[in-house]
Amino acid sequence: MFDIFQYPIIQNALLAGVMVAVIAAIMGYFLIVRGLTFAGHALPNIGFAGAAGAVLLGLDPVIGLFAFTIGAGIGIGLLGREVNERDTSIGVIMTFALGLGLLFLSLYAGYAERVYSILFGQIIGISQQDVLITAIASLGTLLAILLLFRPLLFSSFDPEMAQARGLPVRLLSLAFLILLAITISLAVQVVGALLIFTLLIGPAATASRITSSPFRALSLAILLGISYTFLGIYLAAENGVWPVSFYIATLSFGIYLPVRLLSPLWLGRRRQRARTNADARADERAGRNKLAALEPERFAGSSR
C-alpha cells in the first residue's frame, strides 16, 4: 500500500502539493478576514482566460494566468467593500472571462491537454524544475506573509483604523494581491483554476468555524490543507484514473459540510455563556439606577 511513495513522480507531487497547501491555507484565512472569498473563486477563473490566451500566443500559460489574476485583483479592489453589488459585478466579469477562455481554447490548434491541466490541475507528473520553482516561490511567499502579518491582518480587518495608525493600507493591499496571484498560480498546478476554492478557502473556512483564535485557525487550516492534498495525491495515485483535484475537492467538501452544519452547537453555547456573564456585570456597573433618572420611567424596564 505504501510502495507508491517510492516513486519520484509521486514524491515530487507530494512535495510541491504540500508546500502549495500551506500558503493557500494562510491566504485563504486572510481572504475570509477581508471578505473577499468570492474573489478567491473569481480570480483564478479570470486568470484562466489569461492562461488560455497565453497558450494561444505561444507563451507560458503561467504568465497569462499571473497577469490576468493581478489585473482582476486590482479591478476587484477598486470595486470597494459594498458586497452585494460587488459580487454581481465580479460574477458578470468572471463569466465573460470564462467565455473568452473557451474561445481561446477552441482557437488553439495544439495540444489541448495543456489547457485541460490548467483547468483541473495535473500535479502528478510535475517536473523537477517546477518543483524547485514551487519551493522557492512558496518559501518566499511564506516569509513575506510572516513579515507582513500584523499590519496585513490589522488593515484587512479595519482599513480605516489601520490608516489612522499610519499603516500604508493601499501598499499593503497591493502586496497582498501580488502574494495572492503567486499563490493562485502555484495552486493551479495542484487543483486547477476551476477548483482553487477548495484548497484556498475550504481549509480556512472550516477552521474558522471550529476555533476563533487566529493562531489556532491558521494552524488547523494548514493542517487540513496538507491532509487534503496528501490524501488526494495518494488516493489518485493508487486509483490511477480518478484525478487528484476531484479527491481534494471531495475531501474539502466532506469535512466542511458536517462542521458547518454542526457548528451552531458549539458556537452558540460559547456566545451564550460569555453573554450572560457580560450582561450581569454590565447591569451592575452601569449603575442603571443613576442613569434611569435621565429617561422617563417607561425605559427603566427595557431589555435587549
Place this chain on the structure above:
Amino acid sequence: MAKETVVELEQVRVQFGKRVVLENMSLAFEQGEFITILGPNGAGKSTFLKLLLGLLRPAAGTIRVLGRPPRRGNREIGYAPQRRTLETDLALRARDVVGFGLDGNRWGIALPTRRRRARIDQTLAEVNALAFADAPVGQLSGGEQQRLLIAQALLTDPRLLLLDEPLANLDITHGQEIVALVSEVCRARGVTVLLVSHDINPLLPVTDRVLYIAHGQSAIGTPAEVITSATLSKLYNSPVEVVQALGRLFVVGAET
C-alpha cells in the same frame, strides 16, 4: 494647574475640489474637556476628525494638535471609527481585535508574552469587556463591539480620544452604558474626548461643550449657548426651532 490647549484651529477651510466642506473654523479645546460634535449627515463631522488625524489637509488655516501639526499614526490620539457589520465566522476574538490597537502596526508576529496579555486584559477590564474577551467578534452585539473599539483606542494611553458615532444603532440602555463608560474614561484618565453624535440628549449630562457643524459653518459653546433656536437658525441659514420637552432637546426644522 493651567489647562493646556490640546487642539487649536485657526480659520481652517476644507474643500474637496470645488465643494467647500468647512470654512472659517476657529476653536480651541482644553485638556480633559468632553466635546460633543453635532450636525446633519455629510456636514463634515467625520471630515473634522480626519483633519485632526492627519488624514486630510486643510485648504487654508492652521491646525495644531497637542502643540504640533497633525500627523498620521500619532499614538497620543486614540481613534474609534464608525462601527460596521462583521461577518459571523471571522476567526478573530475580541482580545485579538483590541490587540491591534497595541501593536497592529508593527511588523512580524506578536509574541504572546504575559505582559502583553496583561496589558490587553487591563484595558478590556476598563471597558467591561473581559467577560467576552475570547468570543469571536462577529458574534458580539453592537454595544459590545463598540466597547472593543474604545478599548482599542485607549491602549496607547492617548491624551485625545476621537469617537465617530459610537452611539449609532445602539438601543437606549446600551447607549447609556457607552456614555457612562466614555465619561468615566474622560474623568479617570484626564483625556480630552471628541465624540461625534446625531443626538445630544444622551450626552447632555456629560458634555462640557458642543461643536455644531452645518453647511460649512460651525458654532462652539456650551449646549445652552449653541443649541438654541437663534444659533442654529444662523448656522443653517433657515428657521430652526429648539424645543425643550420631557427633559430633552428637540431640534425642529433642520434636515438630519
